[in-house]
Amino acid sequence: MKSAAFAYHAPAAVGEAAALLAAHGERARVLAGGQSLVPLMHRRIERPEHLVDLNRVAGLDRLEAGPEGLRIGATARQRQVESDPAVAARWPLLAEAIAEVAHPAIRNRGTVVGSLCNADPSAELPSAALALEGTIVAAGADGEREIPLADFFTGPGETALSRSELALELRLPAPPPRTGSAWLELARRGGDLPVAGVAAVVSLDADGRCERVRLVCANAAPVPLDCRFQAEALLGAAVDEEGAAAVGAAVAAAAGPVDDYQGSAVERRRVLAVLVRRALLLAAERAGGRS
Amino acid sequence: MSEPGRISIELTVNGEAHRGEVEPRTTLADFLREELRLTGTHVGCEDGFCGACTVHLDGASARSCLLYAVQAAGREVRTVESLAGPDGELHPLQEAFRRNHGLQCGFCTPGMLMSALELVESRAGGDPPDEGEIRAAIAGNICRCTGYQGIVEAISEALDDRAGTAE
Incomplete structure (x- = not known):
């Protein structure tokens, strides 16, 4: 399908873009890469009257x-x-x-x-x-x-x-020393949105004990699911298989994933438990490897 | 240029300067096909999934169905028509597709070629990519004939030929 008609604006400066949004509010949308917005406009799920294209604003690609x-x-x-x-x-x-x-x-x-x-x-x-x-x-x-x-x-x-x-x-702040990270996901096909995904960031102290951990899961809740509380059970000790698996189980229990054609909520919880365990172990291994 | 009317644009397509008048909602794909009559760029899903409309914008592959023509003003667009020489002699990549049965119905071919071209040009003089990298480069291009094997072989051969020429 084709997008509905709209007025196109290509501001050259941030102030100009902000003024356009202030003037048009709900009737305007911002265009950056357009890889999600334009398909929605073609399907007419989005029908902005004004499209504010940021691509001509100098320096925004920094x-x-x-x-x-x-x-x-x-x-x-x-x-x-x-x-x-x-x-x-x-x-x-x-x-x-x-x-x-x-x-x-x-x-x-x-x-x-x-x-x-x-x-x-x-x-x-x-x-x-x-x-x-x-x-x-x-x-x-x-x-x-x-x-x-x-x-x-x-x-x-x-x-x-x-x-x-x-x-x-x-x-993004600079990560502390002895920090490792991992992104793991399960998708039906490469390039698809994940059935579930996990971001893990682990920082170790000089003796290899977990000093700081961040864990966020994709497709586990209506927003990216911050699982720091569950992951902080790892603090103060080396990250091992048993500890990582326990966090995985806790995350699976806390998550509220959707049931859809890509996977049931039950399957997603199982996948999350496995991905969390693997991501934490991999992040900890990488944290050790680069100290 | 703030009213929903037509907007004048100037852009370079395959090395030639073009000028046109477009509605803001006209996609680059439609502009290329219907205004410039460059019908080599195919439109499949018009939703960013199929990859048939892939062109290069300022040297990088892009979906021309997900770009409005006004966004290409002042920029350089390269389409599949740029590949063959003036007398119709095929580009080495096109030759390789022909030799390896890299096309069946041909609908996905322009997009496949433009995605493959980005890989071939980015690897000029470097290590040839393995099959996994070739498949990743064209993973966003769907062939409904499912003729992927021939396409991968064609790209692989084109890359080998390039490596051979570089030596």
């Missing part, structure tokens, strides 16, 4: 790794982030998760920030970015504000952004 962390601009492509050497070295979880997103031609256009704003609880990037403790920088008519991802996802397809705000960038 990808900057520094001592404090990583900054990913709103139009930085998934492919660009995935193939960046600094990302591979310091935020490998992100590169690993992006590699599972759709296919090369989609990742050439699709953006990391756009995927977060799309807030699909089954998608890779919301869970991975939450496990990396990201923060969204949003711009509105009144200026900028920071929204930690822990407060960002409010429901399927819903975020803390108001309709007159746009997400400018994702910031």
Whole structure:
């Protein structure tokens, strides 16, 4: 199908984009990569009267790794982030998760920030970015504000952004030393959204004991499911098979996955238990390997 | 350019400057096919799934059904029509598809070629990718004839030929 008619705006600056959103509010949508929005517009599930294209805003495609962390601009492509050497070295979880997103031609256009704003609880990037403790920088008519991802996802397809705000960038803090991570998922076919997915980040102390852990599951709840509480049972000891399996069981019990054509809720809980165990063990192994 | 009317765009397609007037909702695929009469780019699902409409935008593969033509203003588009030479001599990748029975009905072929081209060009002079990488590169292109084996063999041969030329 073809999109319904809309007015196209290609602002050259953030202020101009924010003013357009302030003026058109609910009747406007923001276009970054368009790999989720445009299909919805073709199917006329989305029928914005105004489309605000961020792709002509200079500098929004920035990808900057520094001592404090990583900054990913709103139009930085998934492919660009995935193939960046600094990302591979310091935020490998992100590169690993992006590699599972759709296919090369989609990742050439699709953006990391756009995927977060799309807030699909089954998608890779919301869970991975939450496990990396990201923060969204949003711009509105009144200026900028920071929204930690822990407060960002409010429901399927819903975020803390108001309709007159746009997400400018994702910031990820620098991970502590002796940190390892893993993204694991089960999908029916490569490139599909996962039946279930797990992001694990484990930091070890100098003696190899778990000092810090972050665990987030995709397609386990209406939002990326933060399982830090269950994972913190691992603190203070080496991460072993038994401990990781216990966290997996606790996560499976806490999760509220959907029943759909890709898998039943029962199957998803089983898959989550296995993926959590494997992801924690792999993250801990990687944390040890790079100390 | 803020009213829902037609917008003038200028863009480069296969090295030639083009100008057109489009509604904002016109996809790049429809613009290429219906305005420029470059019907080599096929439209299958119009939903981003099938990959038949794959072109290159500023050197990177992209779904032309998920781009509005206005987004391509000032940019460089490359379609399957750029592959063959002026007298119709086939591109080495097209030759390899022909030799390896890499097409049956031909509907997916333009997208397959443009996805494969990105892989071939990104690997010029490097290590040839293994079969898994070839399959990953075309995983977003669906062949309803299910003729994947010949397609993978064709791409593999094109990559080998390239490696041979580089030596």
